[in-house]
Each structure stands twice: as C-alpha cells, then as structure tokens.
Amino acid sequence: MKYQTYLIDLDGTMYRGKAKIPEARVFVDNLNQKEIDYYFLTNNTTKTPQQVADNLTNNHQITAKADQVVTPSLATAAYIKDMFGEDISNHSAYVIGEYGLKSAIFGTGIKLNEYDPDVVIVGLDYDVTYHKFELATLAIKRGALFIGTNADTNLPNERGLVPGAGSVISLVETSTQQRAHYIGKPEPEMIDFAVEAKKFDKSSALMVGDNYNTDIKCGISAGVDTLLVYTGVSTHDDIKKVSVKPTHEVESLDKWDV
Incomplete structure (x- = not known):
C-alpha cells in the first residue's frame, strides 16, 4: 500500500538528541520529491512547533515547517478548550x-x-x-x-x-x-487531534516511530498502520514479546520505499 500521509516521530526516529540519523533526512527528502504529506507527531512538549521545525531544518537538514509539527502541548490545549x-x-x-x-x-x-x-x-x-x-x-x-x-x-x-x-x-x-x-502517544487522542487539525484521511496514513510502547501503540489504538524503525528505543527482542506486531518493520528508514 502507498500511504498518502506520514505521521513521523522525532526522538529516535529523525534524530537522537543532537546526533543525526542520516537516513532520516533521505526519507523526508523522498516524501517531498513524491509530494507526500507528512507531519511530525512528537511527545516532546518542551519546544514550540516553530522551535521543533527550526531544530529539524537547521541542525538536521530535515525539511520542516511549524504547521507540520503536532505536539501534546497543542493537543492538550485543544482538550481543555473543548472542556471549558x-x-x-x-x-x-x-x-x-x-x-x-x-x-x-x-x-x-x-x-x-x-x-x-x-x-x-x-x-x-x-x-x-x-x-x-x-x-x-x-x-x-x-x-x-x-x-x-x-x-x-x-x-x-x-x-x-x-x-x-x-x-x-x-x-x-x-x-x-x-x-x-x-493526551500524548500512545493515546489515540494524539492522532485524532492531528486528523482534526490537519484534515487527512487516517485510513491512508502511516505512523512511523522507534518506540513500540508510544508510537506504534498510538497507531494501533487509533486504527492507523504502523512502521517501526530500529534506530531508537525498541529492539527486535522487544517486538518478539508483543502480541500485536507493527504493520511494518525496518532497520532504518532508507530501507523503506515511500
């Protein structure tokens, strides 16, 4: 299946702290070349969307704009606005x-x-x-x-x-x-918020991440296909122990055909 929207984790997927993951830049470049929509679904609440986008662009050479960044901060703000x-x-x-x-x-x-x-x-x-x-x-x-x-x-x-x-x-x-x-991953609210805010069809979306317990469980709970990349938290041994597997698994993002 060719996915129309990619929901991409950051820590462990696009980079590891200040350390680059070279395959991540190539992956996002391929999405841009094929004009495929993508958003960064991060659990990091310490930065604003603009700061997240600037870090990706300036420090990791990964093309990103603030409106492509979805954080639990935004989702939580929307939650309390709905509540009150x-x-x-x-x-x-x-x-x-x-x-x-x-x-x-x-x-x-x-x-x-x-x-x-x-x-x-x-x-x-x-x-x-x-x-x-x-x-x-x-x-x-x-x-x-x-x-x-x-x-x-x-x-x-x-x-x-x-x-x-x-x-x-x-x-x-x-x-x-x-x-x-x-509110954040692995809760389905993160993807539900992204769908509402960015107006995409989640049936043709793919959640990409390195952590089974957050990224992949978020996709599973929201009914979205998942791609686990082994560049961060989860290991092969971890995945052997889970009953519900990721839809797809790759060693690094350069092994994935967008």
Whole structure:
C-alpha cells in the first residue's frame, strides 16, 4: 500500500538528541520529491512547533515547517478548550513543564493558579523541583483534574536513554494515588487531534516511530498502520514479546520505499 500521509516521530526516529540519523533526512527528502504529506507527531512538549521545525531544518537538514509539527502541548490545549469552551478565561491551571507546554496552555486564555486550579497539567520539566511537585500534588488533592502530557519514561538522545515526561508524571501519580489522564502517544487522542487539525484521511496514513510502547501503540489504538524503525528505543527482542506486531518493520528508514 502507498500511504498518502506520514505521521513521523522525532526522538529516535529523525534524530537522537543532537546526533543525526542520516537516513532520516533521505526519507523526508523522498516524501517531498513524491509530494507526500507528512507531519511530525512528537511527545516532546518542551519546544514550540516553530522551535521543533527550526531544530529539524537547521541542525538536521530535515525539511520542516511549524504547521507540520503536532505536539501534546497543542493537543492538550485543544482538550481543555473543548472542556471549558468559551468560559475558559474563568478557569485556571497549574502547569509543570517547559515553555512549549506553558505557551500552548496559557495561550488558550486559561489563568495561572498555583493553589486551587481546575486542572493540573504535568509534562517534562528540566528544572523540576520538590516545590513544583508539592504544588501539583496539593492542587490535585483539592480536586483539580490531573492531565499528563505523555507517558514516555525515557527519551533517546546522544547520551543514551534519559528520563522522559512519564518519569516526572509518575512521581505526581505516586504522591496523589491518582493516574493522570494522558493526551500524548500512545493515546489515540494524539492522532485524532492531528486528523482534526490537519484534515487527512487516517485510513491512508502511516505512523512511523522507534518506540513500540508510544508510537506504534498510538497507531494501533487509533486504527492507523504502523512502521517501526530500529534506530531508537525498541529492539527486535522487544517486538518478539508483543502480541500485536507493527504493520511494518525496518532497520532504518532508507530501507523503506515511500
């Protein structure tokens, strides 16, 4: 089957931290040459879509525009806008996360509230502190809705597998005895949001990623074909153990015929 839309993961698929994956650039060049639509579905909430696109273009020579980037920050912002509607400016949130997440959330018009917000949103935060965890825990205990951006326990970069957003969120889950409502991969909401925002037919789309537990499960749960590439998190031994296999598997993206 020739796919009309590609949904592409970043960390471990397009690059590993600051380290390039040369086959990734060739893969995206082929998509452009054949005029096939593609979007980057990343679980990274630390950067804005423009910053993600600039990193791809300037540091990895991978053609990308901001409107091709879909993040849990955008999906979470859409989720709370749907939840509160036109009344959102009368509601409040507390956010643990970097600028990419905070700019998307507070760009909705929702107010900042550290004490008794309506919703607590937790994502990856490079400067997370006990005080931030304390505020989030107490707010959730007071009744705030608890949203986690994504469950990635680790991120592949040039140093190895470093802690991801899921590691931060799990601490709040432990302290509150509550599971977060997750928005990012592997939840189908990420692809559902992308379909709604970008207006493509998911029956002819392909989810491409290196992590079975996030990228591939996201595609499976959303009813989208999947392509696992062995340049990041998941290994052959990992895939031998799962009952639902990826639709396709390749060692590297230069082995895939778009």
